[in-house]
Amino acid sequence: MAHCDASRFDGVTLGIDFGTTNTVLSLATTDGATAVLSTEKDGVEIAGYRSILCFWQDRETGKRVVESGPWAMNAFVNAPHSTRMLQSFKTFAASRSFTDTPVFGHRFRFEDILQTFLDTIAAKLGDRLPPRGNRVVIGRPVVFAGSSPDDALAMERYEKAFRAFGFTDLHYAYEPVAAAYFYAQELKNESTVLVADFGGGTSDFSIVRFEVGANGLTFAPLSQTGLGIAGDTFDYRIIDHAISPLLGKGGQYRSFGKKLTVPNHYYASFARWNTLFLMNTPATIRELTELARQAVEPEPLEHFINLIENDYGYEIYRAVSDLKVRLSSEMVSDFRFKADDFEIRTEIARSDFESWIADDVHQIEQSVGQAVFRAGLQSGDIDHVFLTGGTSFVPAIRRSFEQLFPTASVSSSNQFDSIANGLALIGQTDDLARWTVAL
Template structure:
């Protein structure tokens, strides 16, 4: 009988757009480490308090913001990788801070919490990455990975490897099965949709090199935050004036609404310049009550609050036909009712792009849909009904398996770290 492999001082880190995890592979124990109380996920959120130097993370950060503490909330920082903003600064507590330092601060906290839970230091790690940080630009995609590696080294990690997130999810699924399968992994995260067609099975699991098992990988820069944005623009922003007219007959400029509907640009709506432009638009607006709602939202710095309401409505509509949003914070006594059909219409074009990406993946692999044994769904947004229906329609004979929507990637990265660094 072969001896059980000893745990190595290497972890798997899934730095996600919306949620992050860290895992450490040990015989007979779950891989994921508790990061916030007993929770295995840490929402990828930072809140910088204005009154003092205190910084909060994850659910605590969201709670501090929603409780009305003065400060700066930042979320979806991963979405900046591969963009020009990664070379820029932003104002935090009255000083200019590079975005790279903000990512290093969050990943460093994630690493510290993992080490505290494991009772040991980690200097080696496998980091998850999307199949494409940047669509259709290989050099920009490589720069994004290089930037993430540089940031990870600032946190004390010395030996770093990368693994595609859907492949990591496949490794987690592989640890749960007893026979060989051809699996299509569908990973719909906060910022990207990633896919891998891979052969998995108990006899393959111990191999150090898995390149020959991977038939194809692909992805597109569409994820749950894009669904949130589309739903917000379709259902909420018109209440604040999007699509309304100025007295001249021209349509209201859309940039303030797009900033407020996009997680990592919400803070741009709070600048002095943006406020001055908003006052000018209010003077020229034909429908002033809608602009007054928008002014109230910006004055209260409630953009993140509204984005959270939209996100929660999207999640609710994944399991119900109707969701309600209480917008009393910016419009006293008002509630917005949303229907599943509205979500479907809002995200239809995005889901079509995801569907087309999966179709191309099967063509590139030279595999017919009937050859696929299992479609394995992971990622927090893979439960969106329209998306799941469209993907499963491409593989009607395959078995549908739902993994740990927030934990499969982190657990798979921990398994990969065990293999790579043992």
């Protein structure tokens, strides 16, 4: 076992929770205090920094300009036709099929995108960001997103980006382990804790045993599991079931005297953040235009083309995200989206949403069960369940954990800060090898 109260690293440590949707940075000091590094925009402090980049060319100089976070969103909304938005790029970290993407004449590899993102955050934080030689602990998912994720490739890309940014004392920890460490600061008695971390691209689970002894709180990590199903998957279900059918999904077109179904792969790409921005290419638009010309009902496909060409994807996803939040407290909610002279308006019930994500929830339950099995435990051995991340607000998720662990206390707090705070605190320990993972 390792001791949480041992002498700590003498200096400020930085924890970075680089997420698919949001990125959070936190500082920890030698007295165990943490502080999330927030940025101010329009008089509002922003702690969860949106993991997006928006590029455009300056009209006078022709130079490439880039912003991230809420500034990127503003730039894109104000000029969607002359900007290039990259979002959910974390989902490409472990993909060998993703080599680079063109941005105004320059090709960006994953590590280039991530380094650029870090540069923009640093520009906003200024001297509030600690010296780059300080200890940094970066979160990583237990399982990276993607159909066949290459974890080694992802970590190689992480390492290149963070070192190119200037960090030298780098360490990596599983995101749910960091959340467990943060949660453990509140424990007074020995406990077995299951932490469920729901991100945008992955859901990760960790079981840790905390005990109280003569030297204070000690711990033993028991197991970790994860899978590529999380918040973005739930957004996908809403788009796929409720929105794409209004844009031609399932429709028919005529070809050599036969009626065929419009290929679904266009809608599969449209319904995912990480592939949506790759759709707006001349080749794809030509293909869809030809399908619309031969379609039995061309208007839905014409609207679909309009949404892609005019980069309305972000606004649709924002509307979907807002709907998902409302369905956490309402049984029925309206979805509304307007683009030019086209409007999408439909009513969605929580029961429908829960039926769409039922298989995803089942797979989450299986992964959680695997974590319990690997730890050599039964469900009744879990004392506390700590839920973190935006998807932990979904009623079906909380209900699932309450049913899986009926004797445990199920709680959630600091859904967006707990991992970053835990990472920063881990940086203060004198036993990093216990908490961190090798490349």
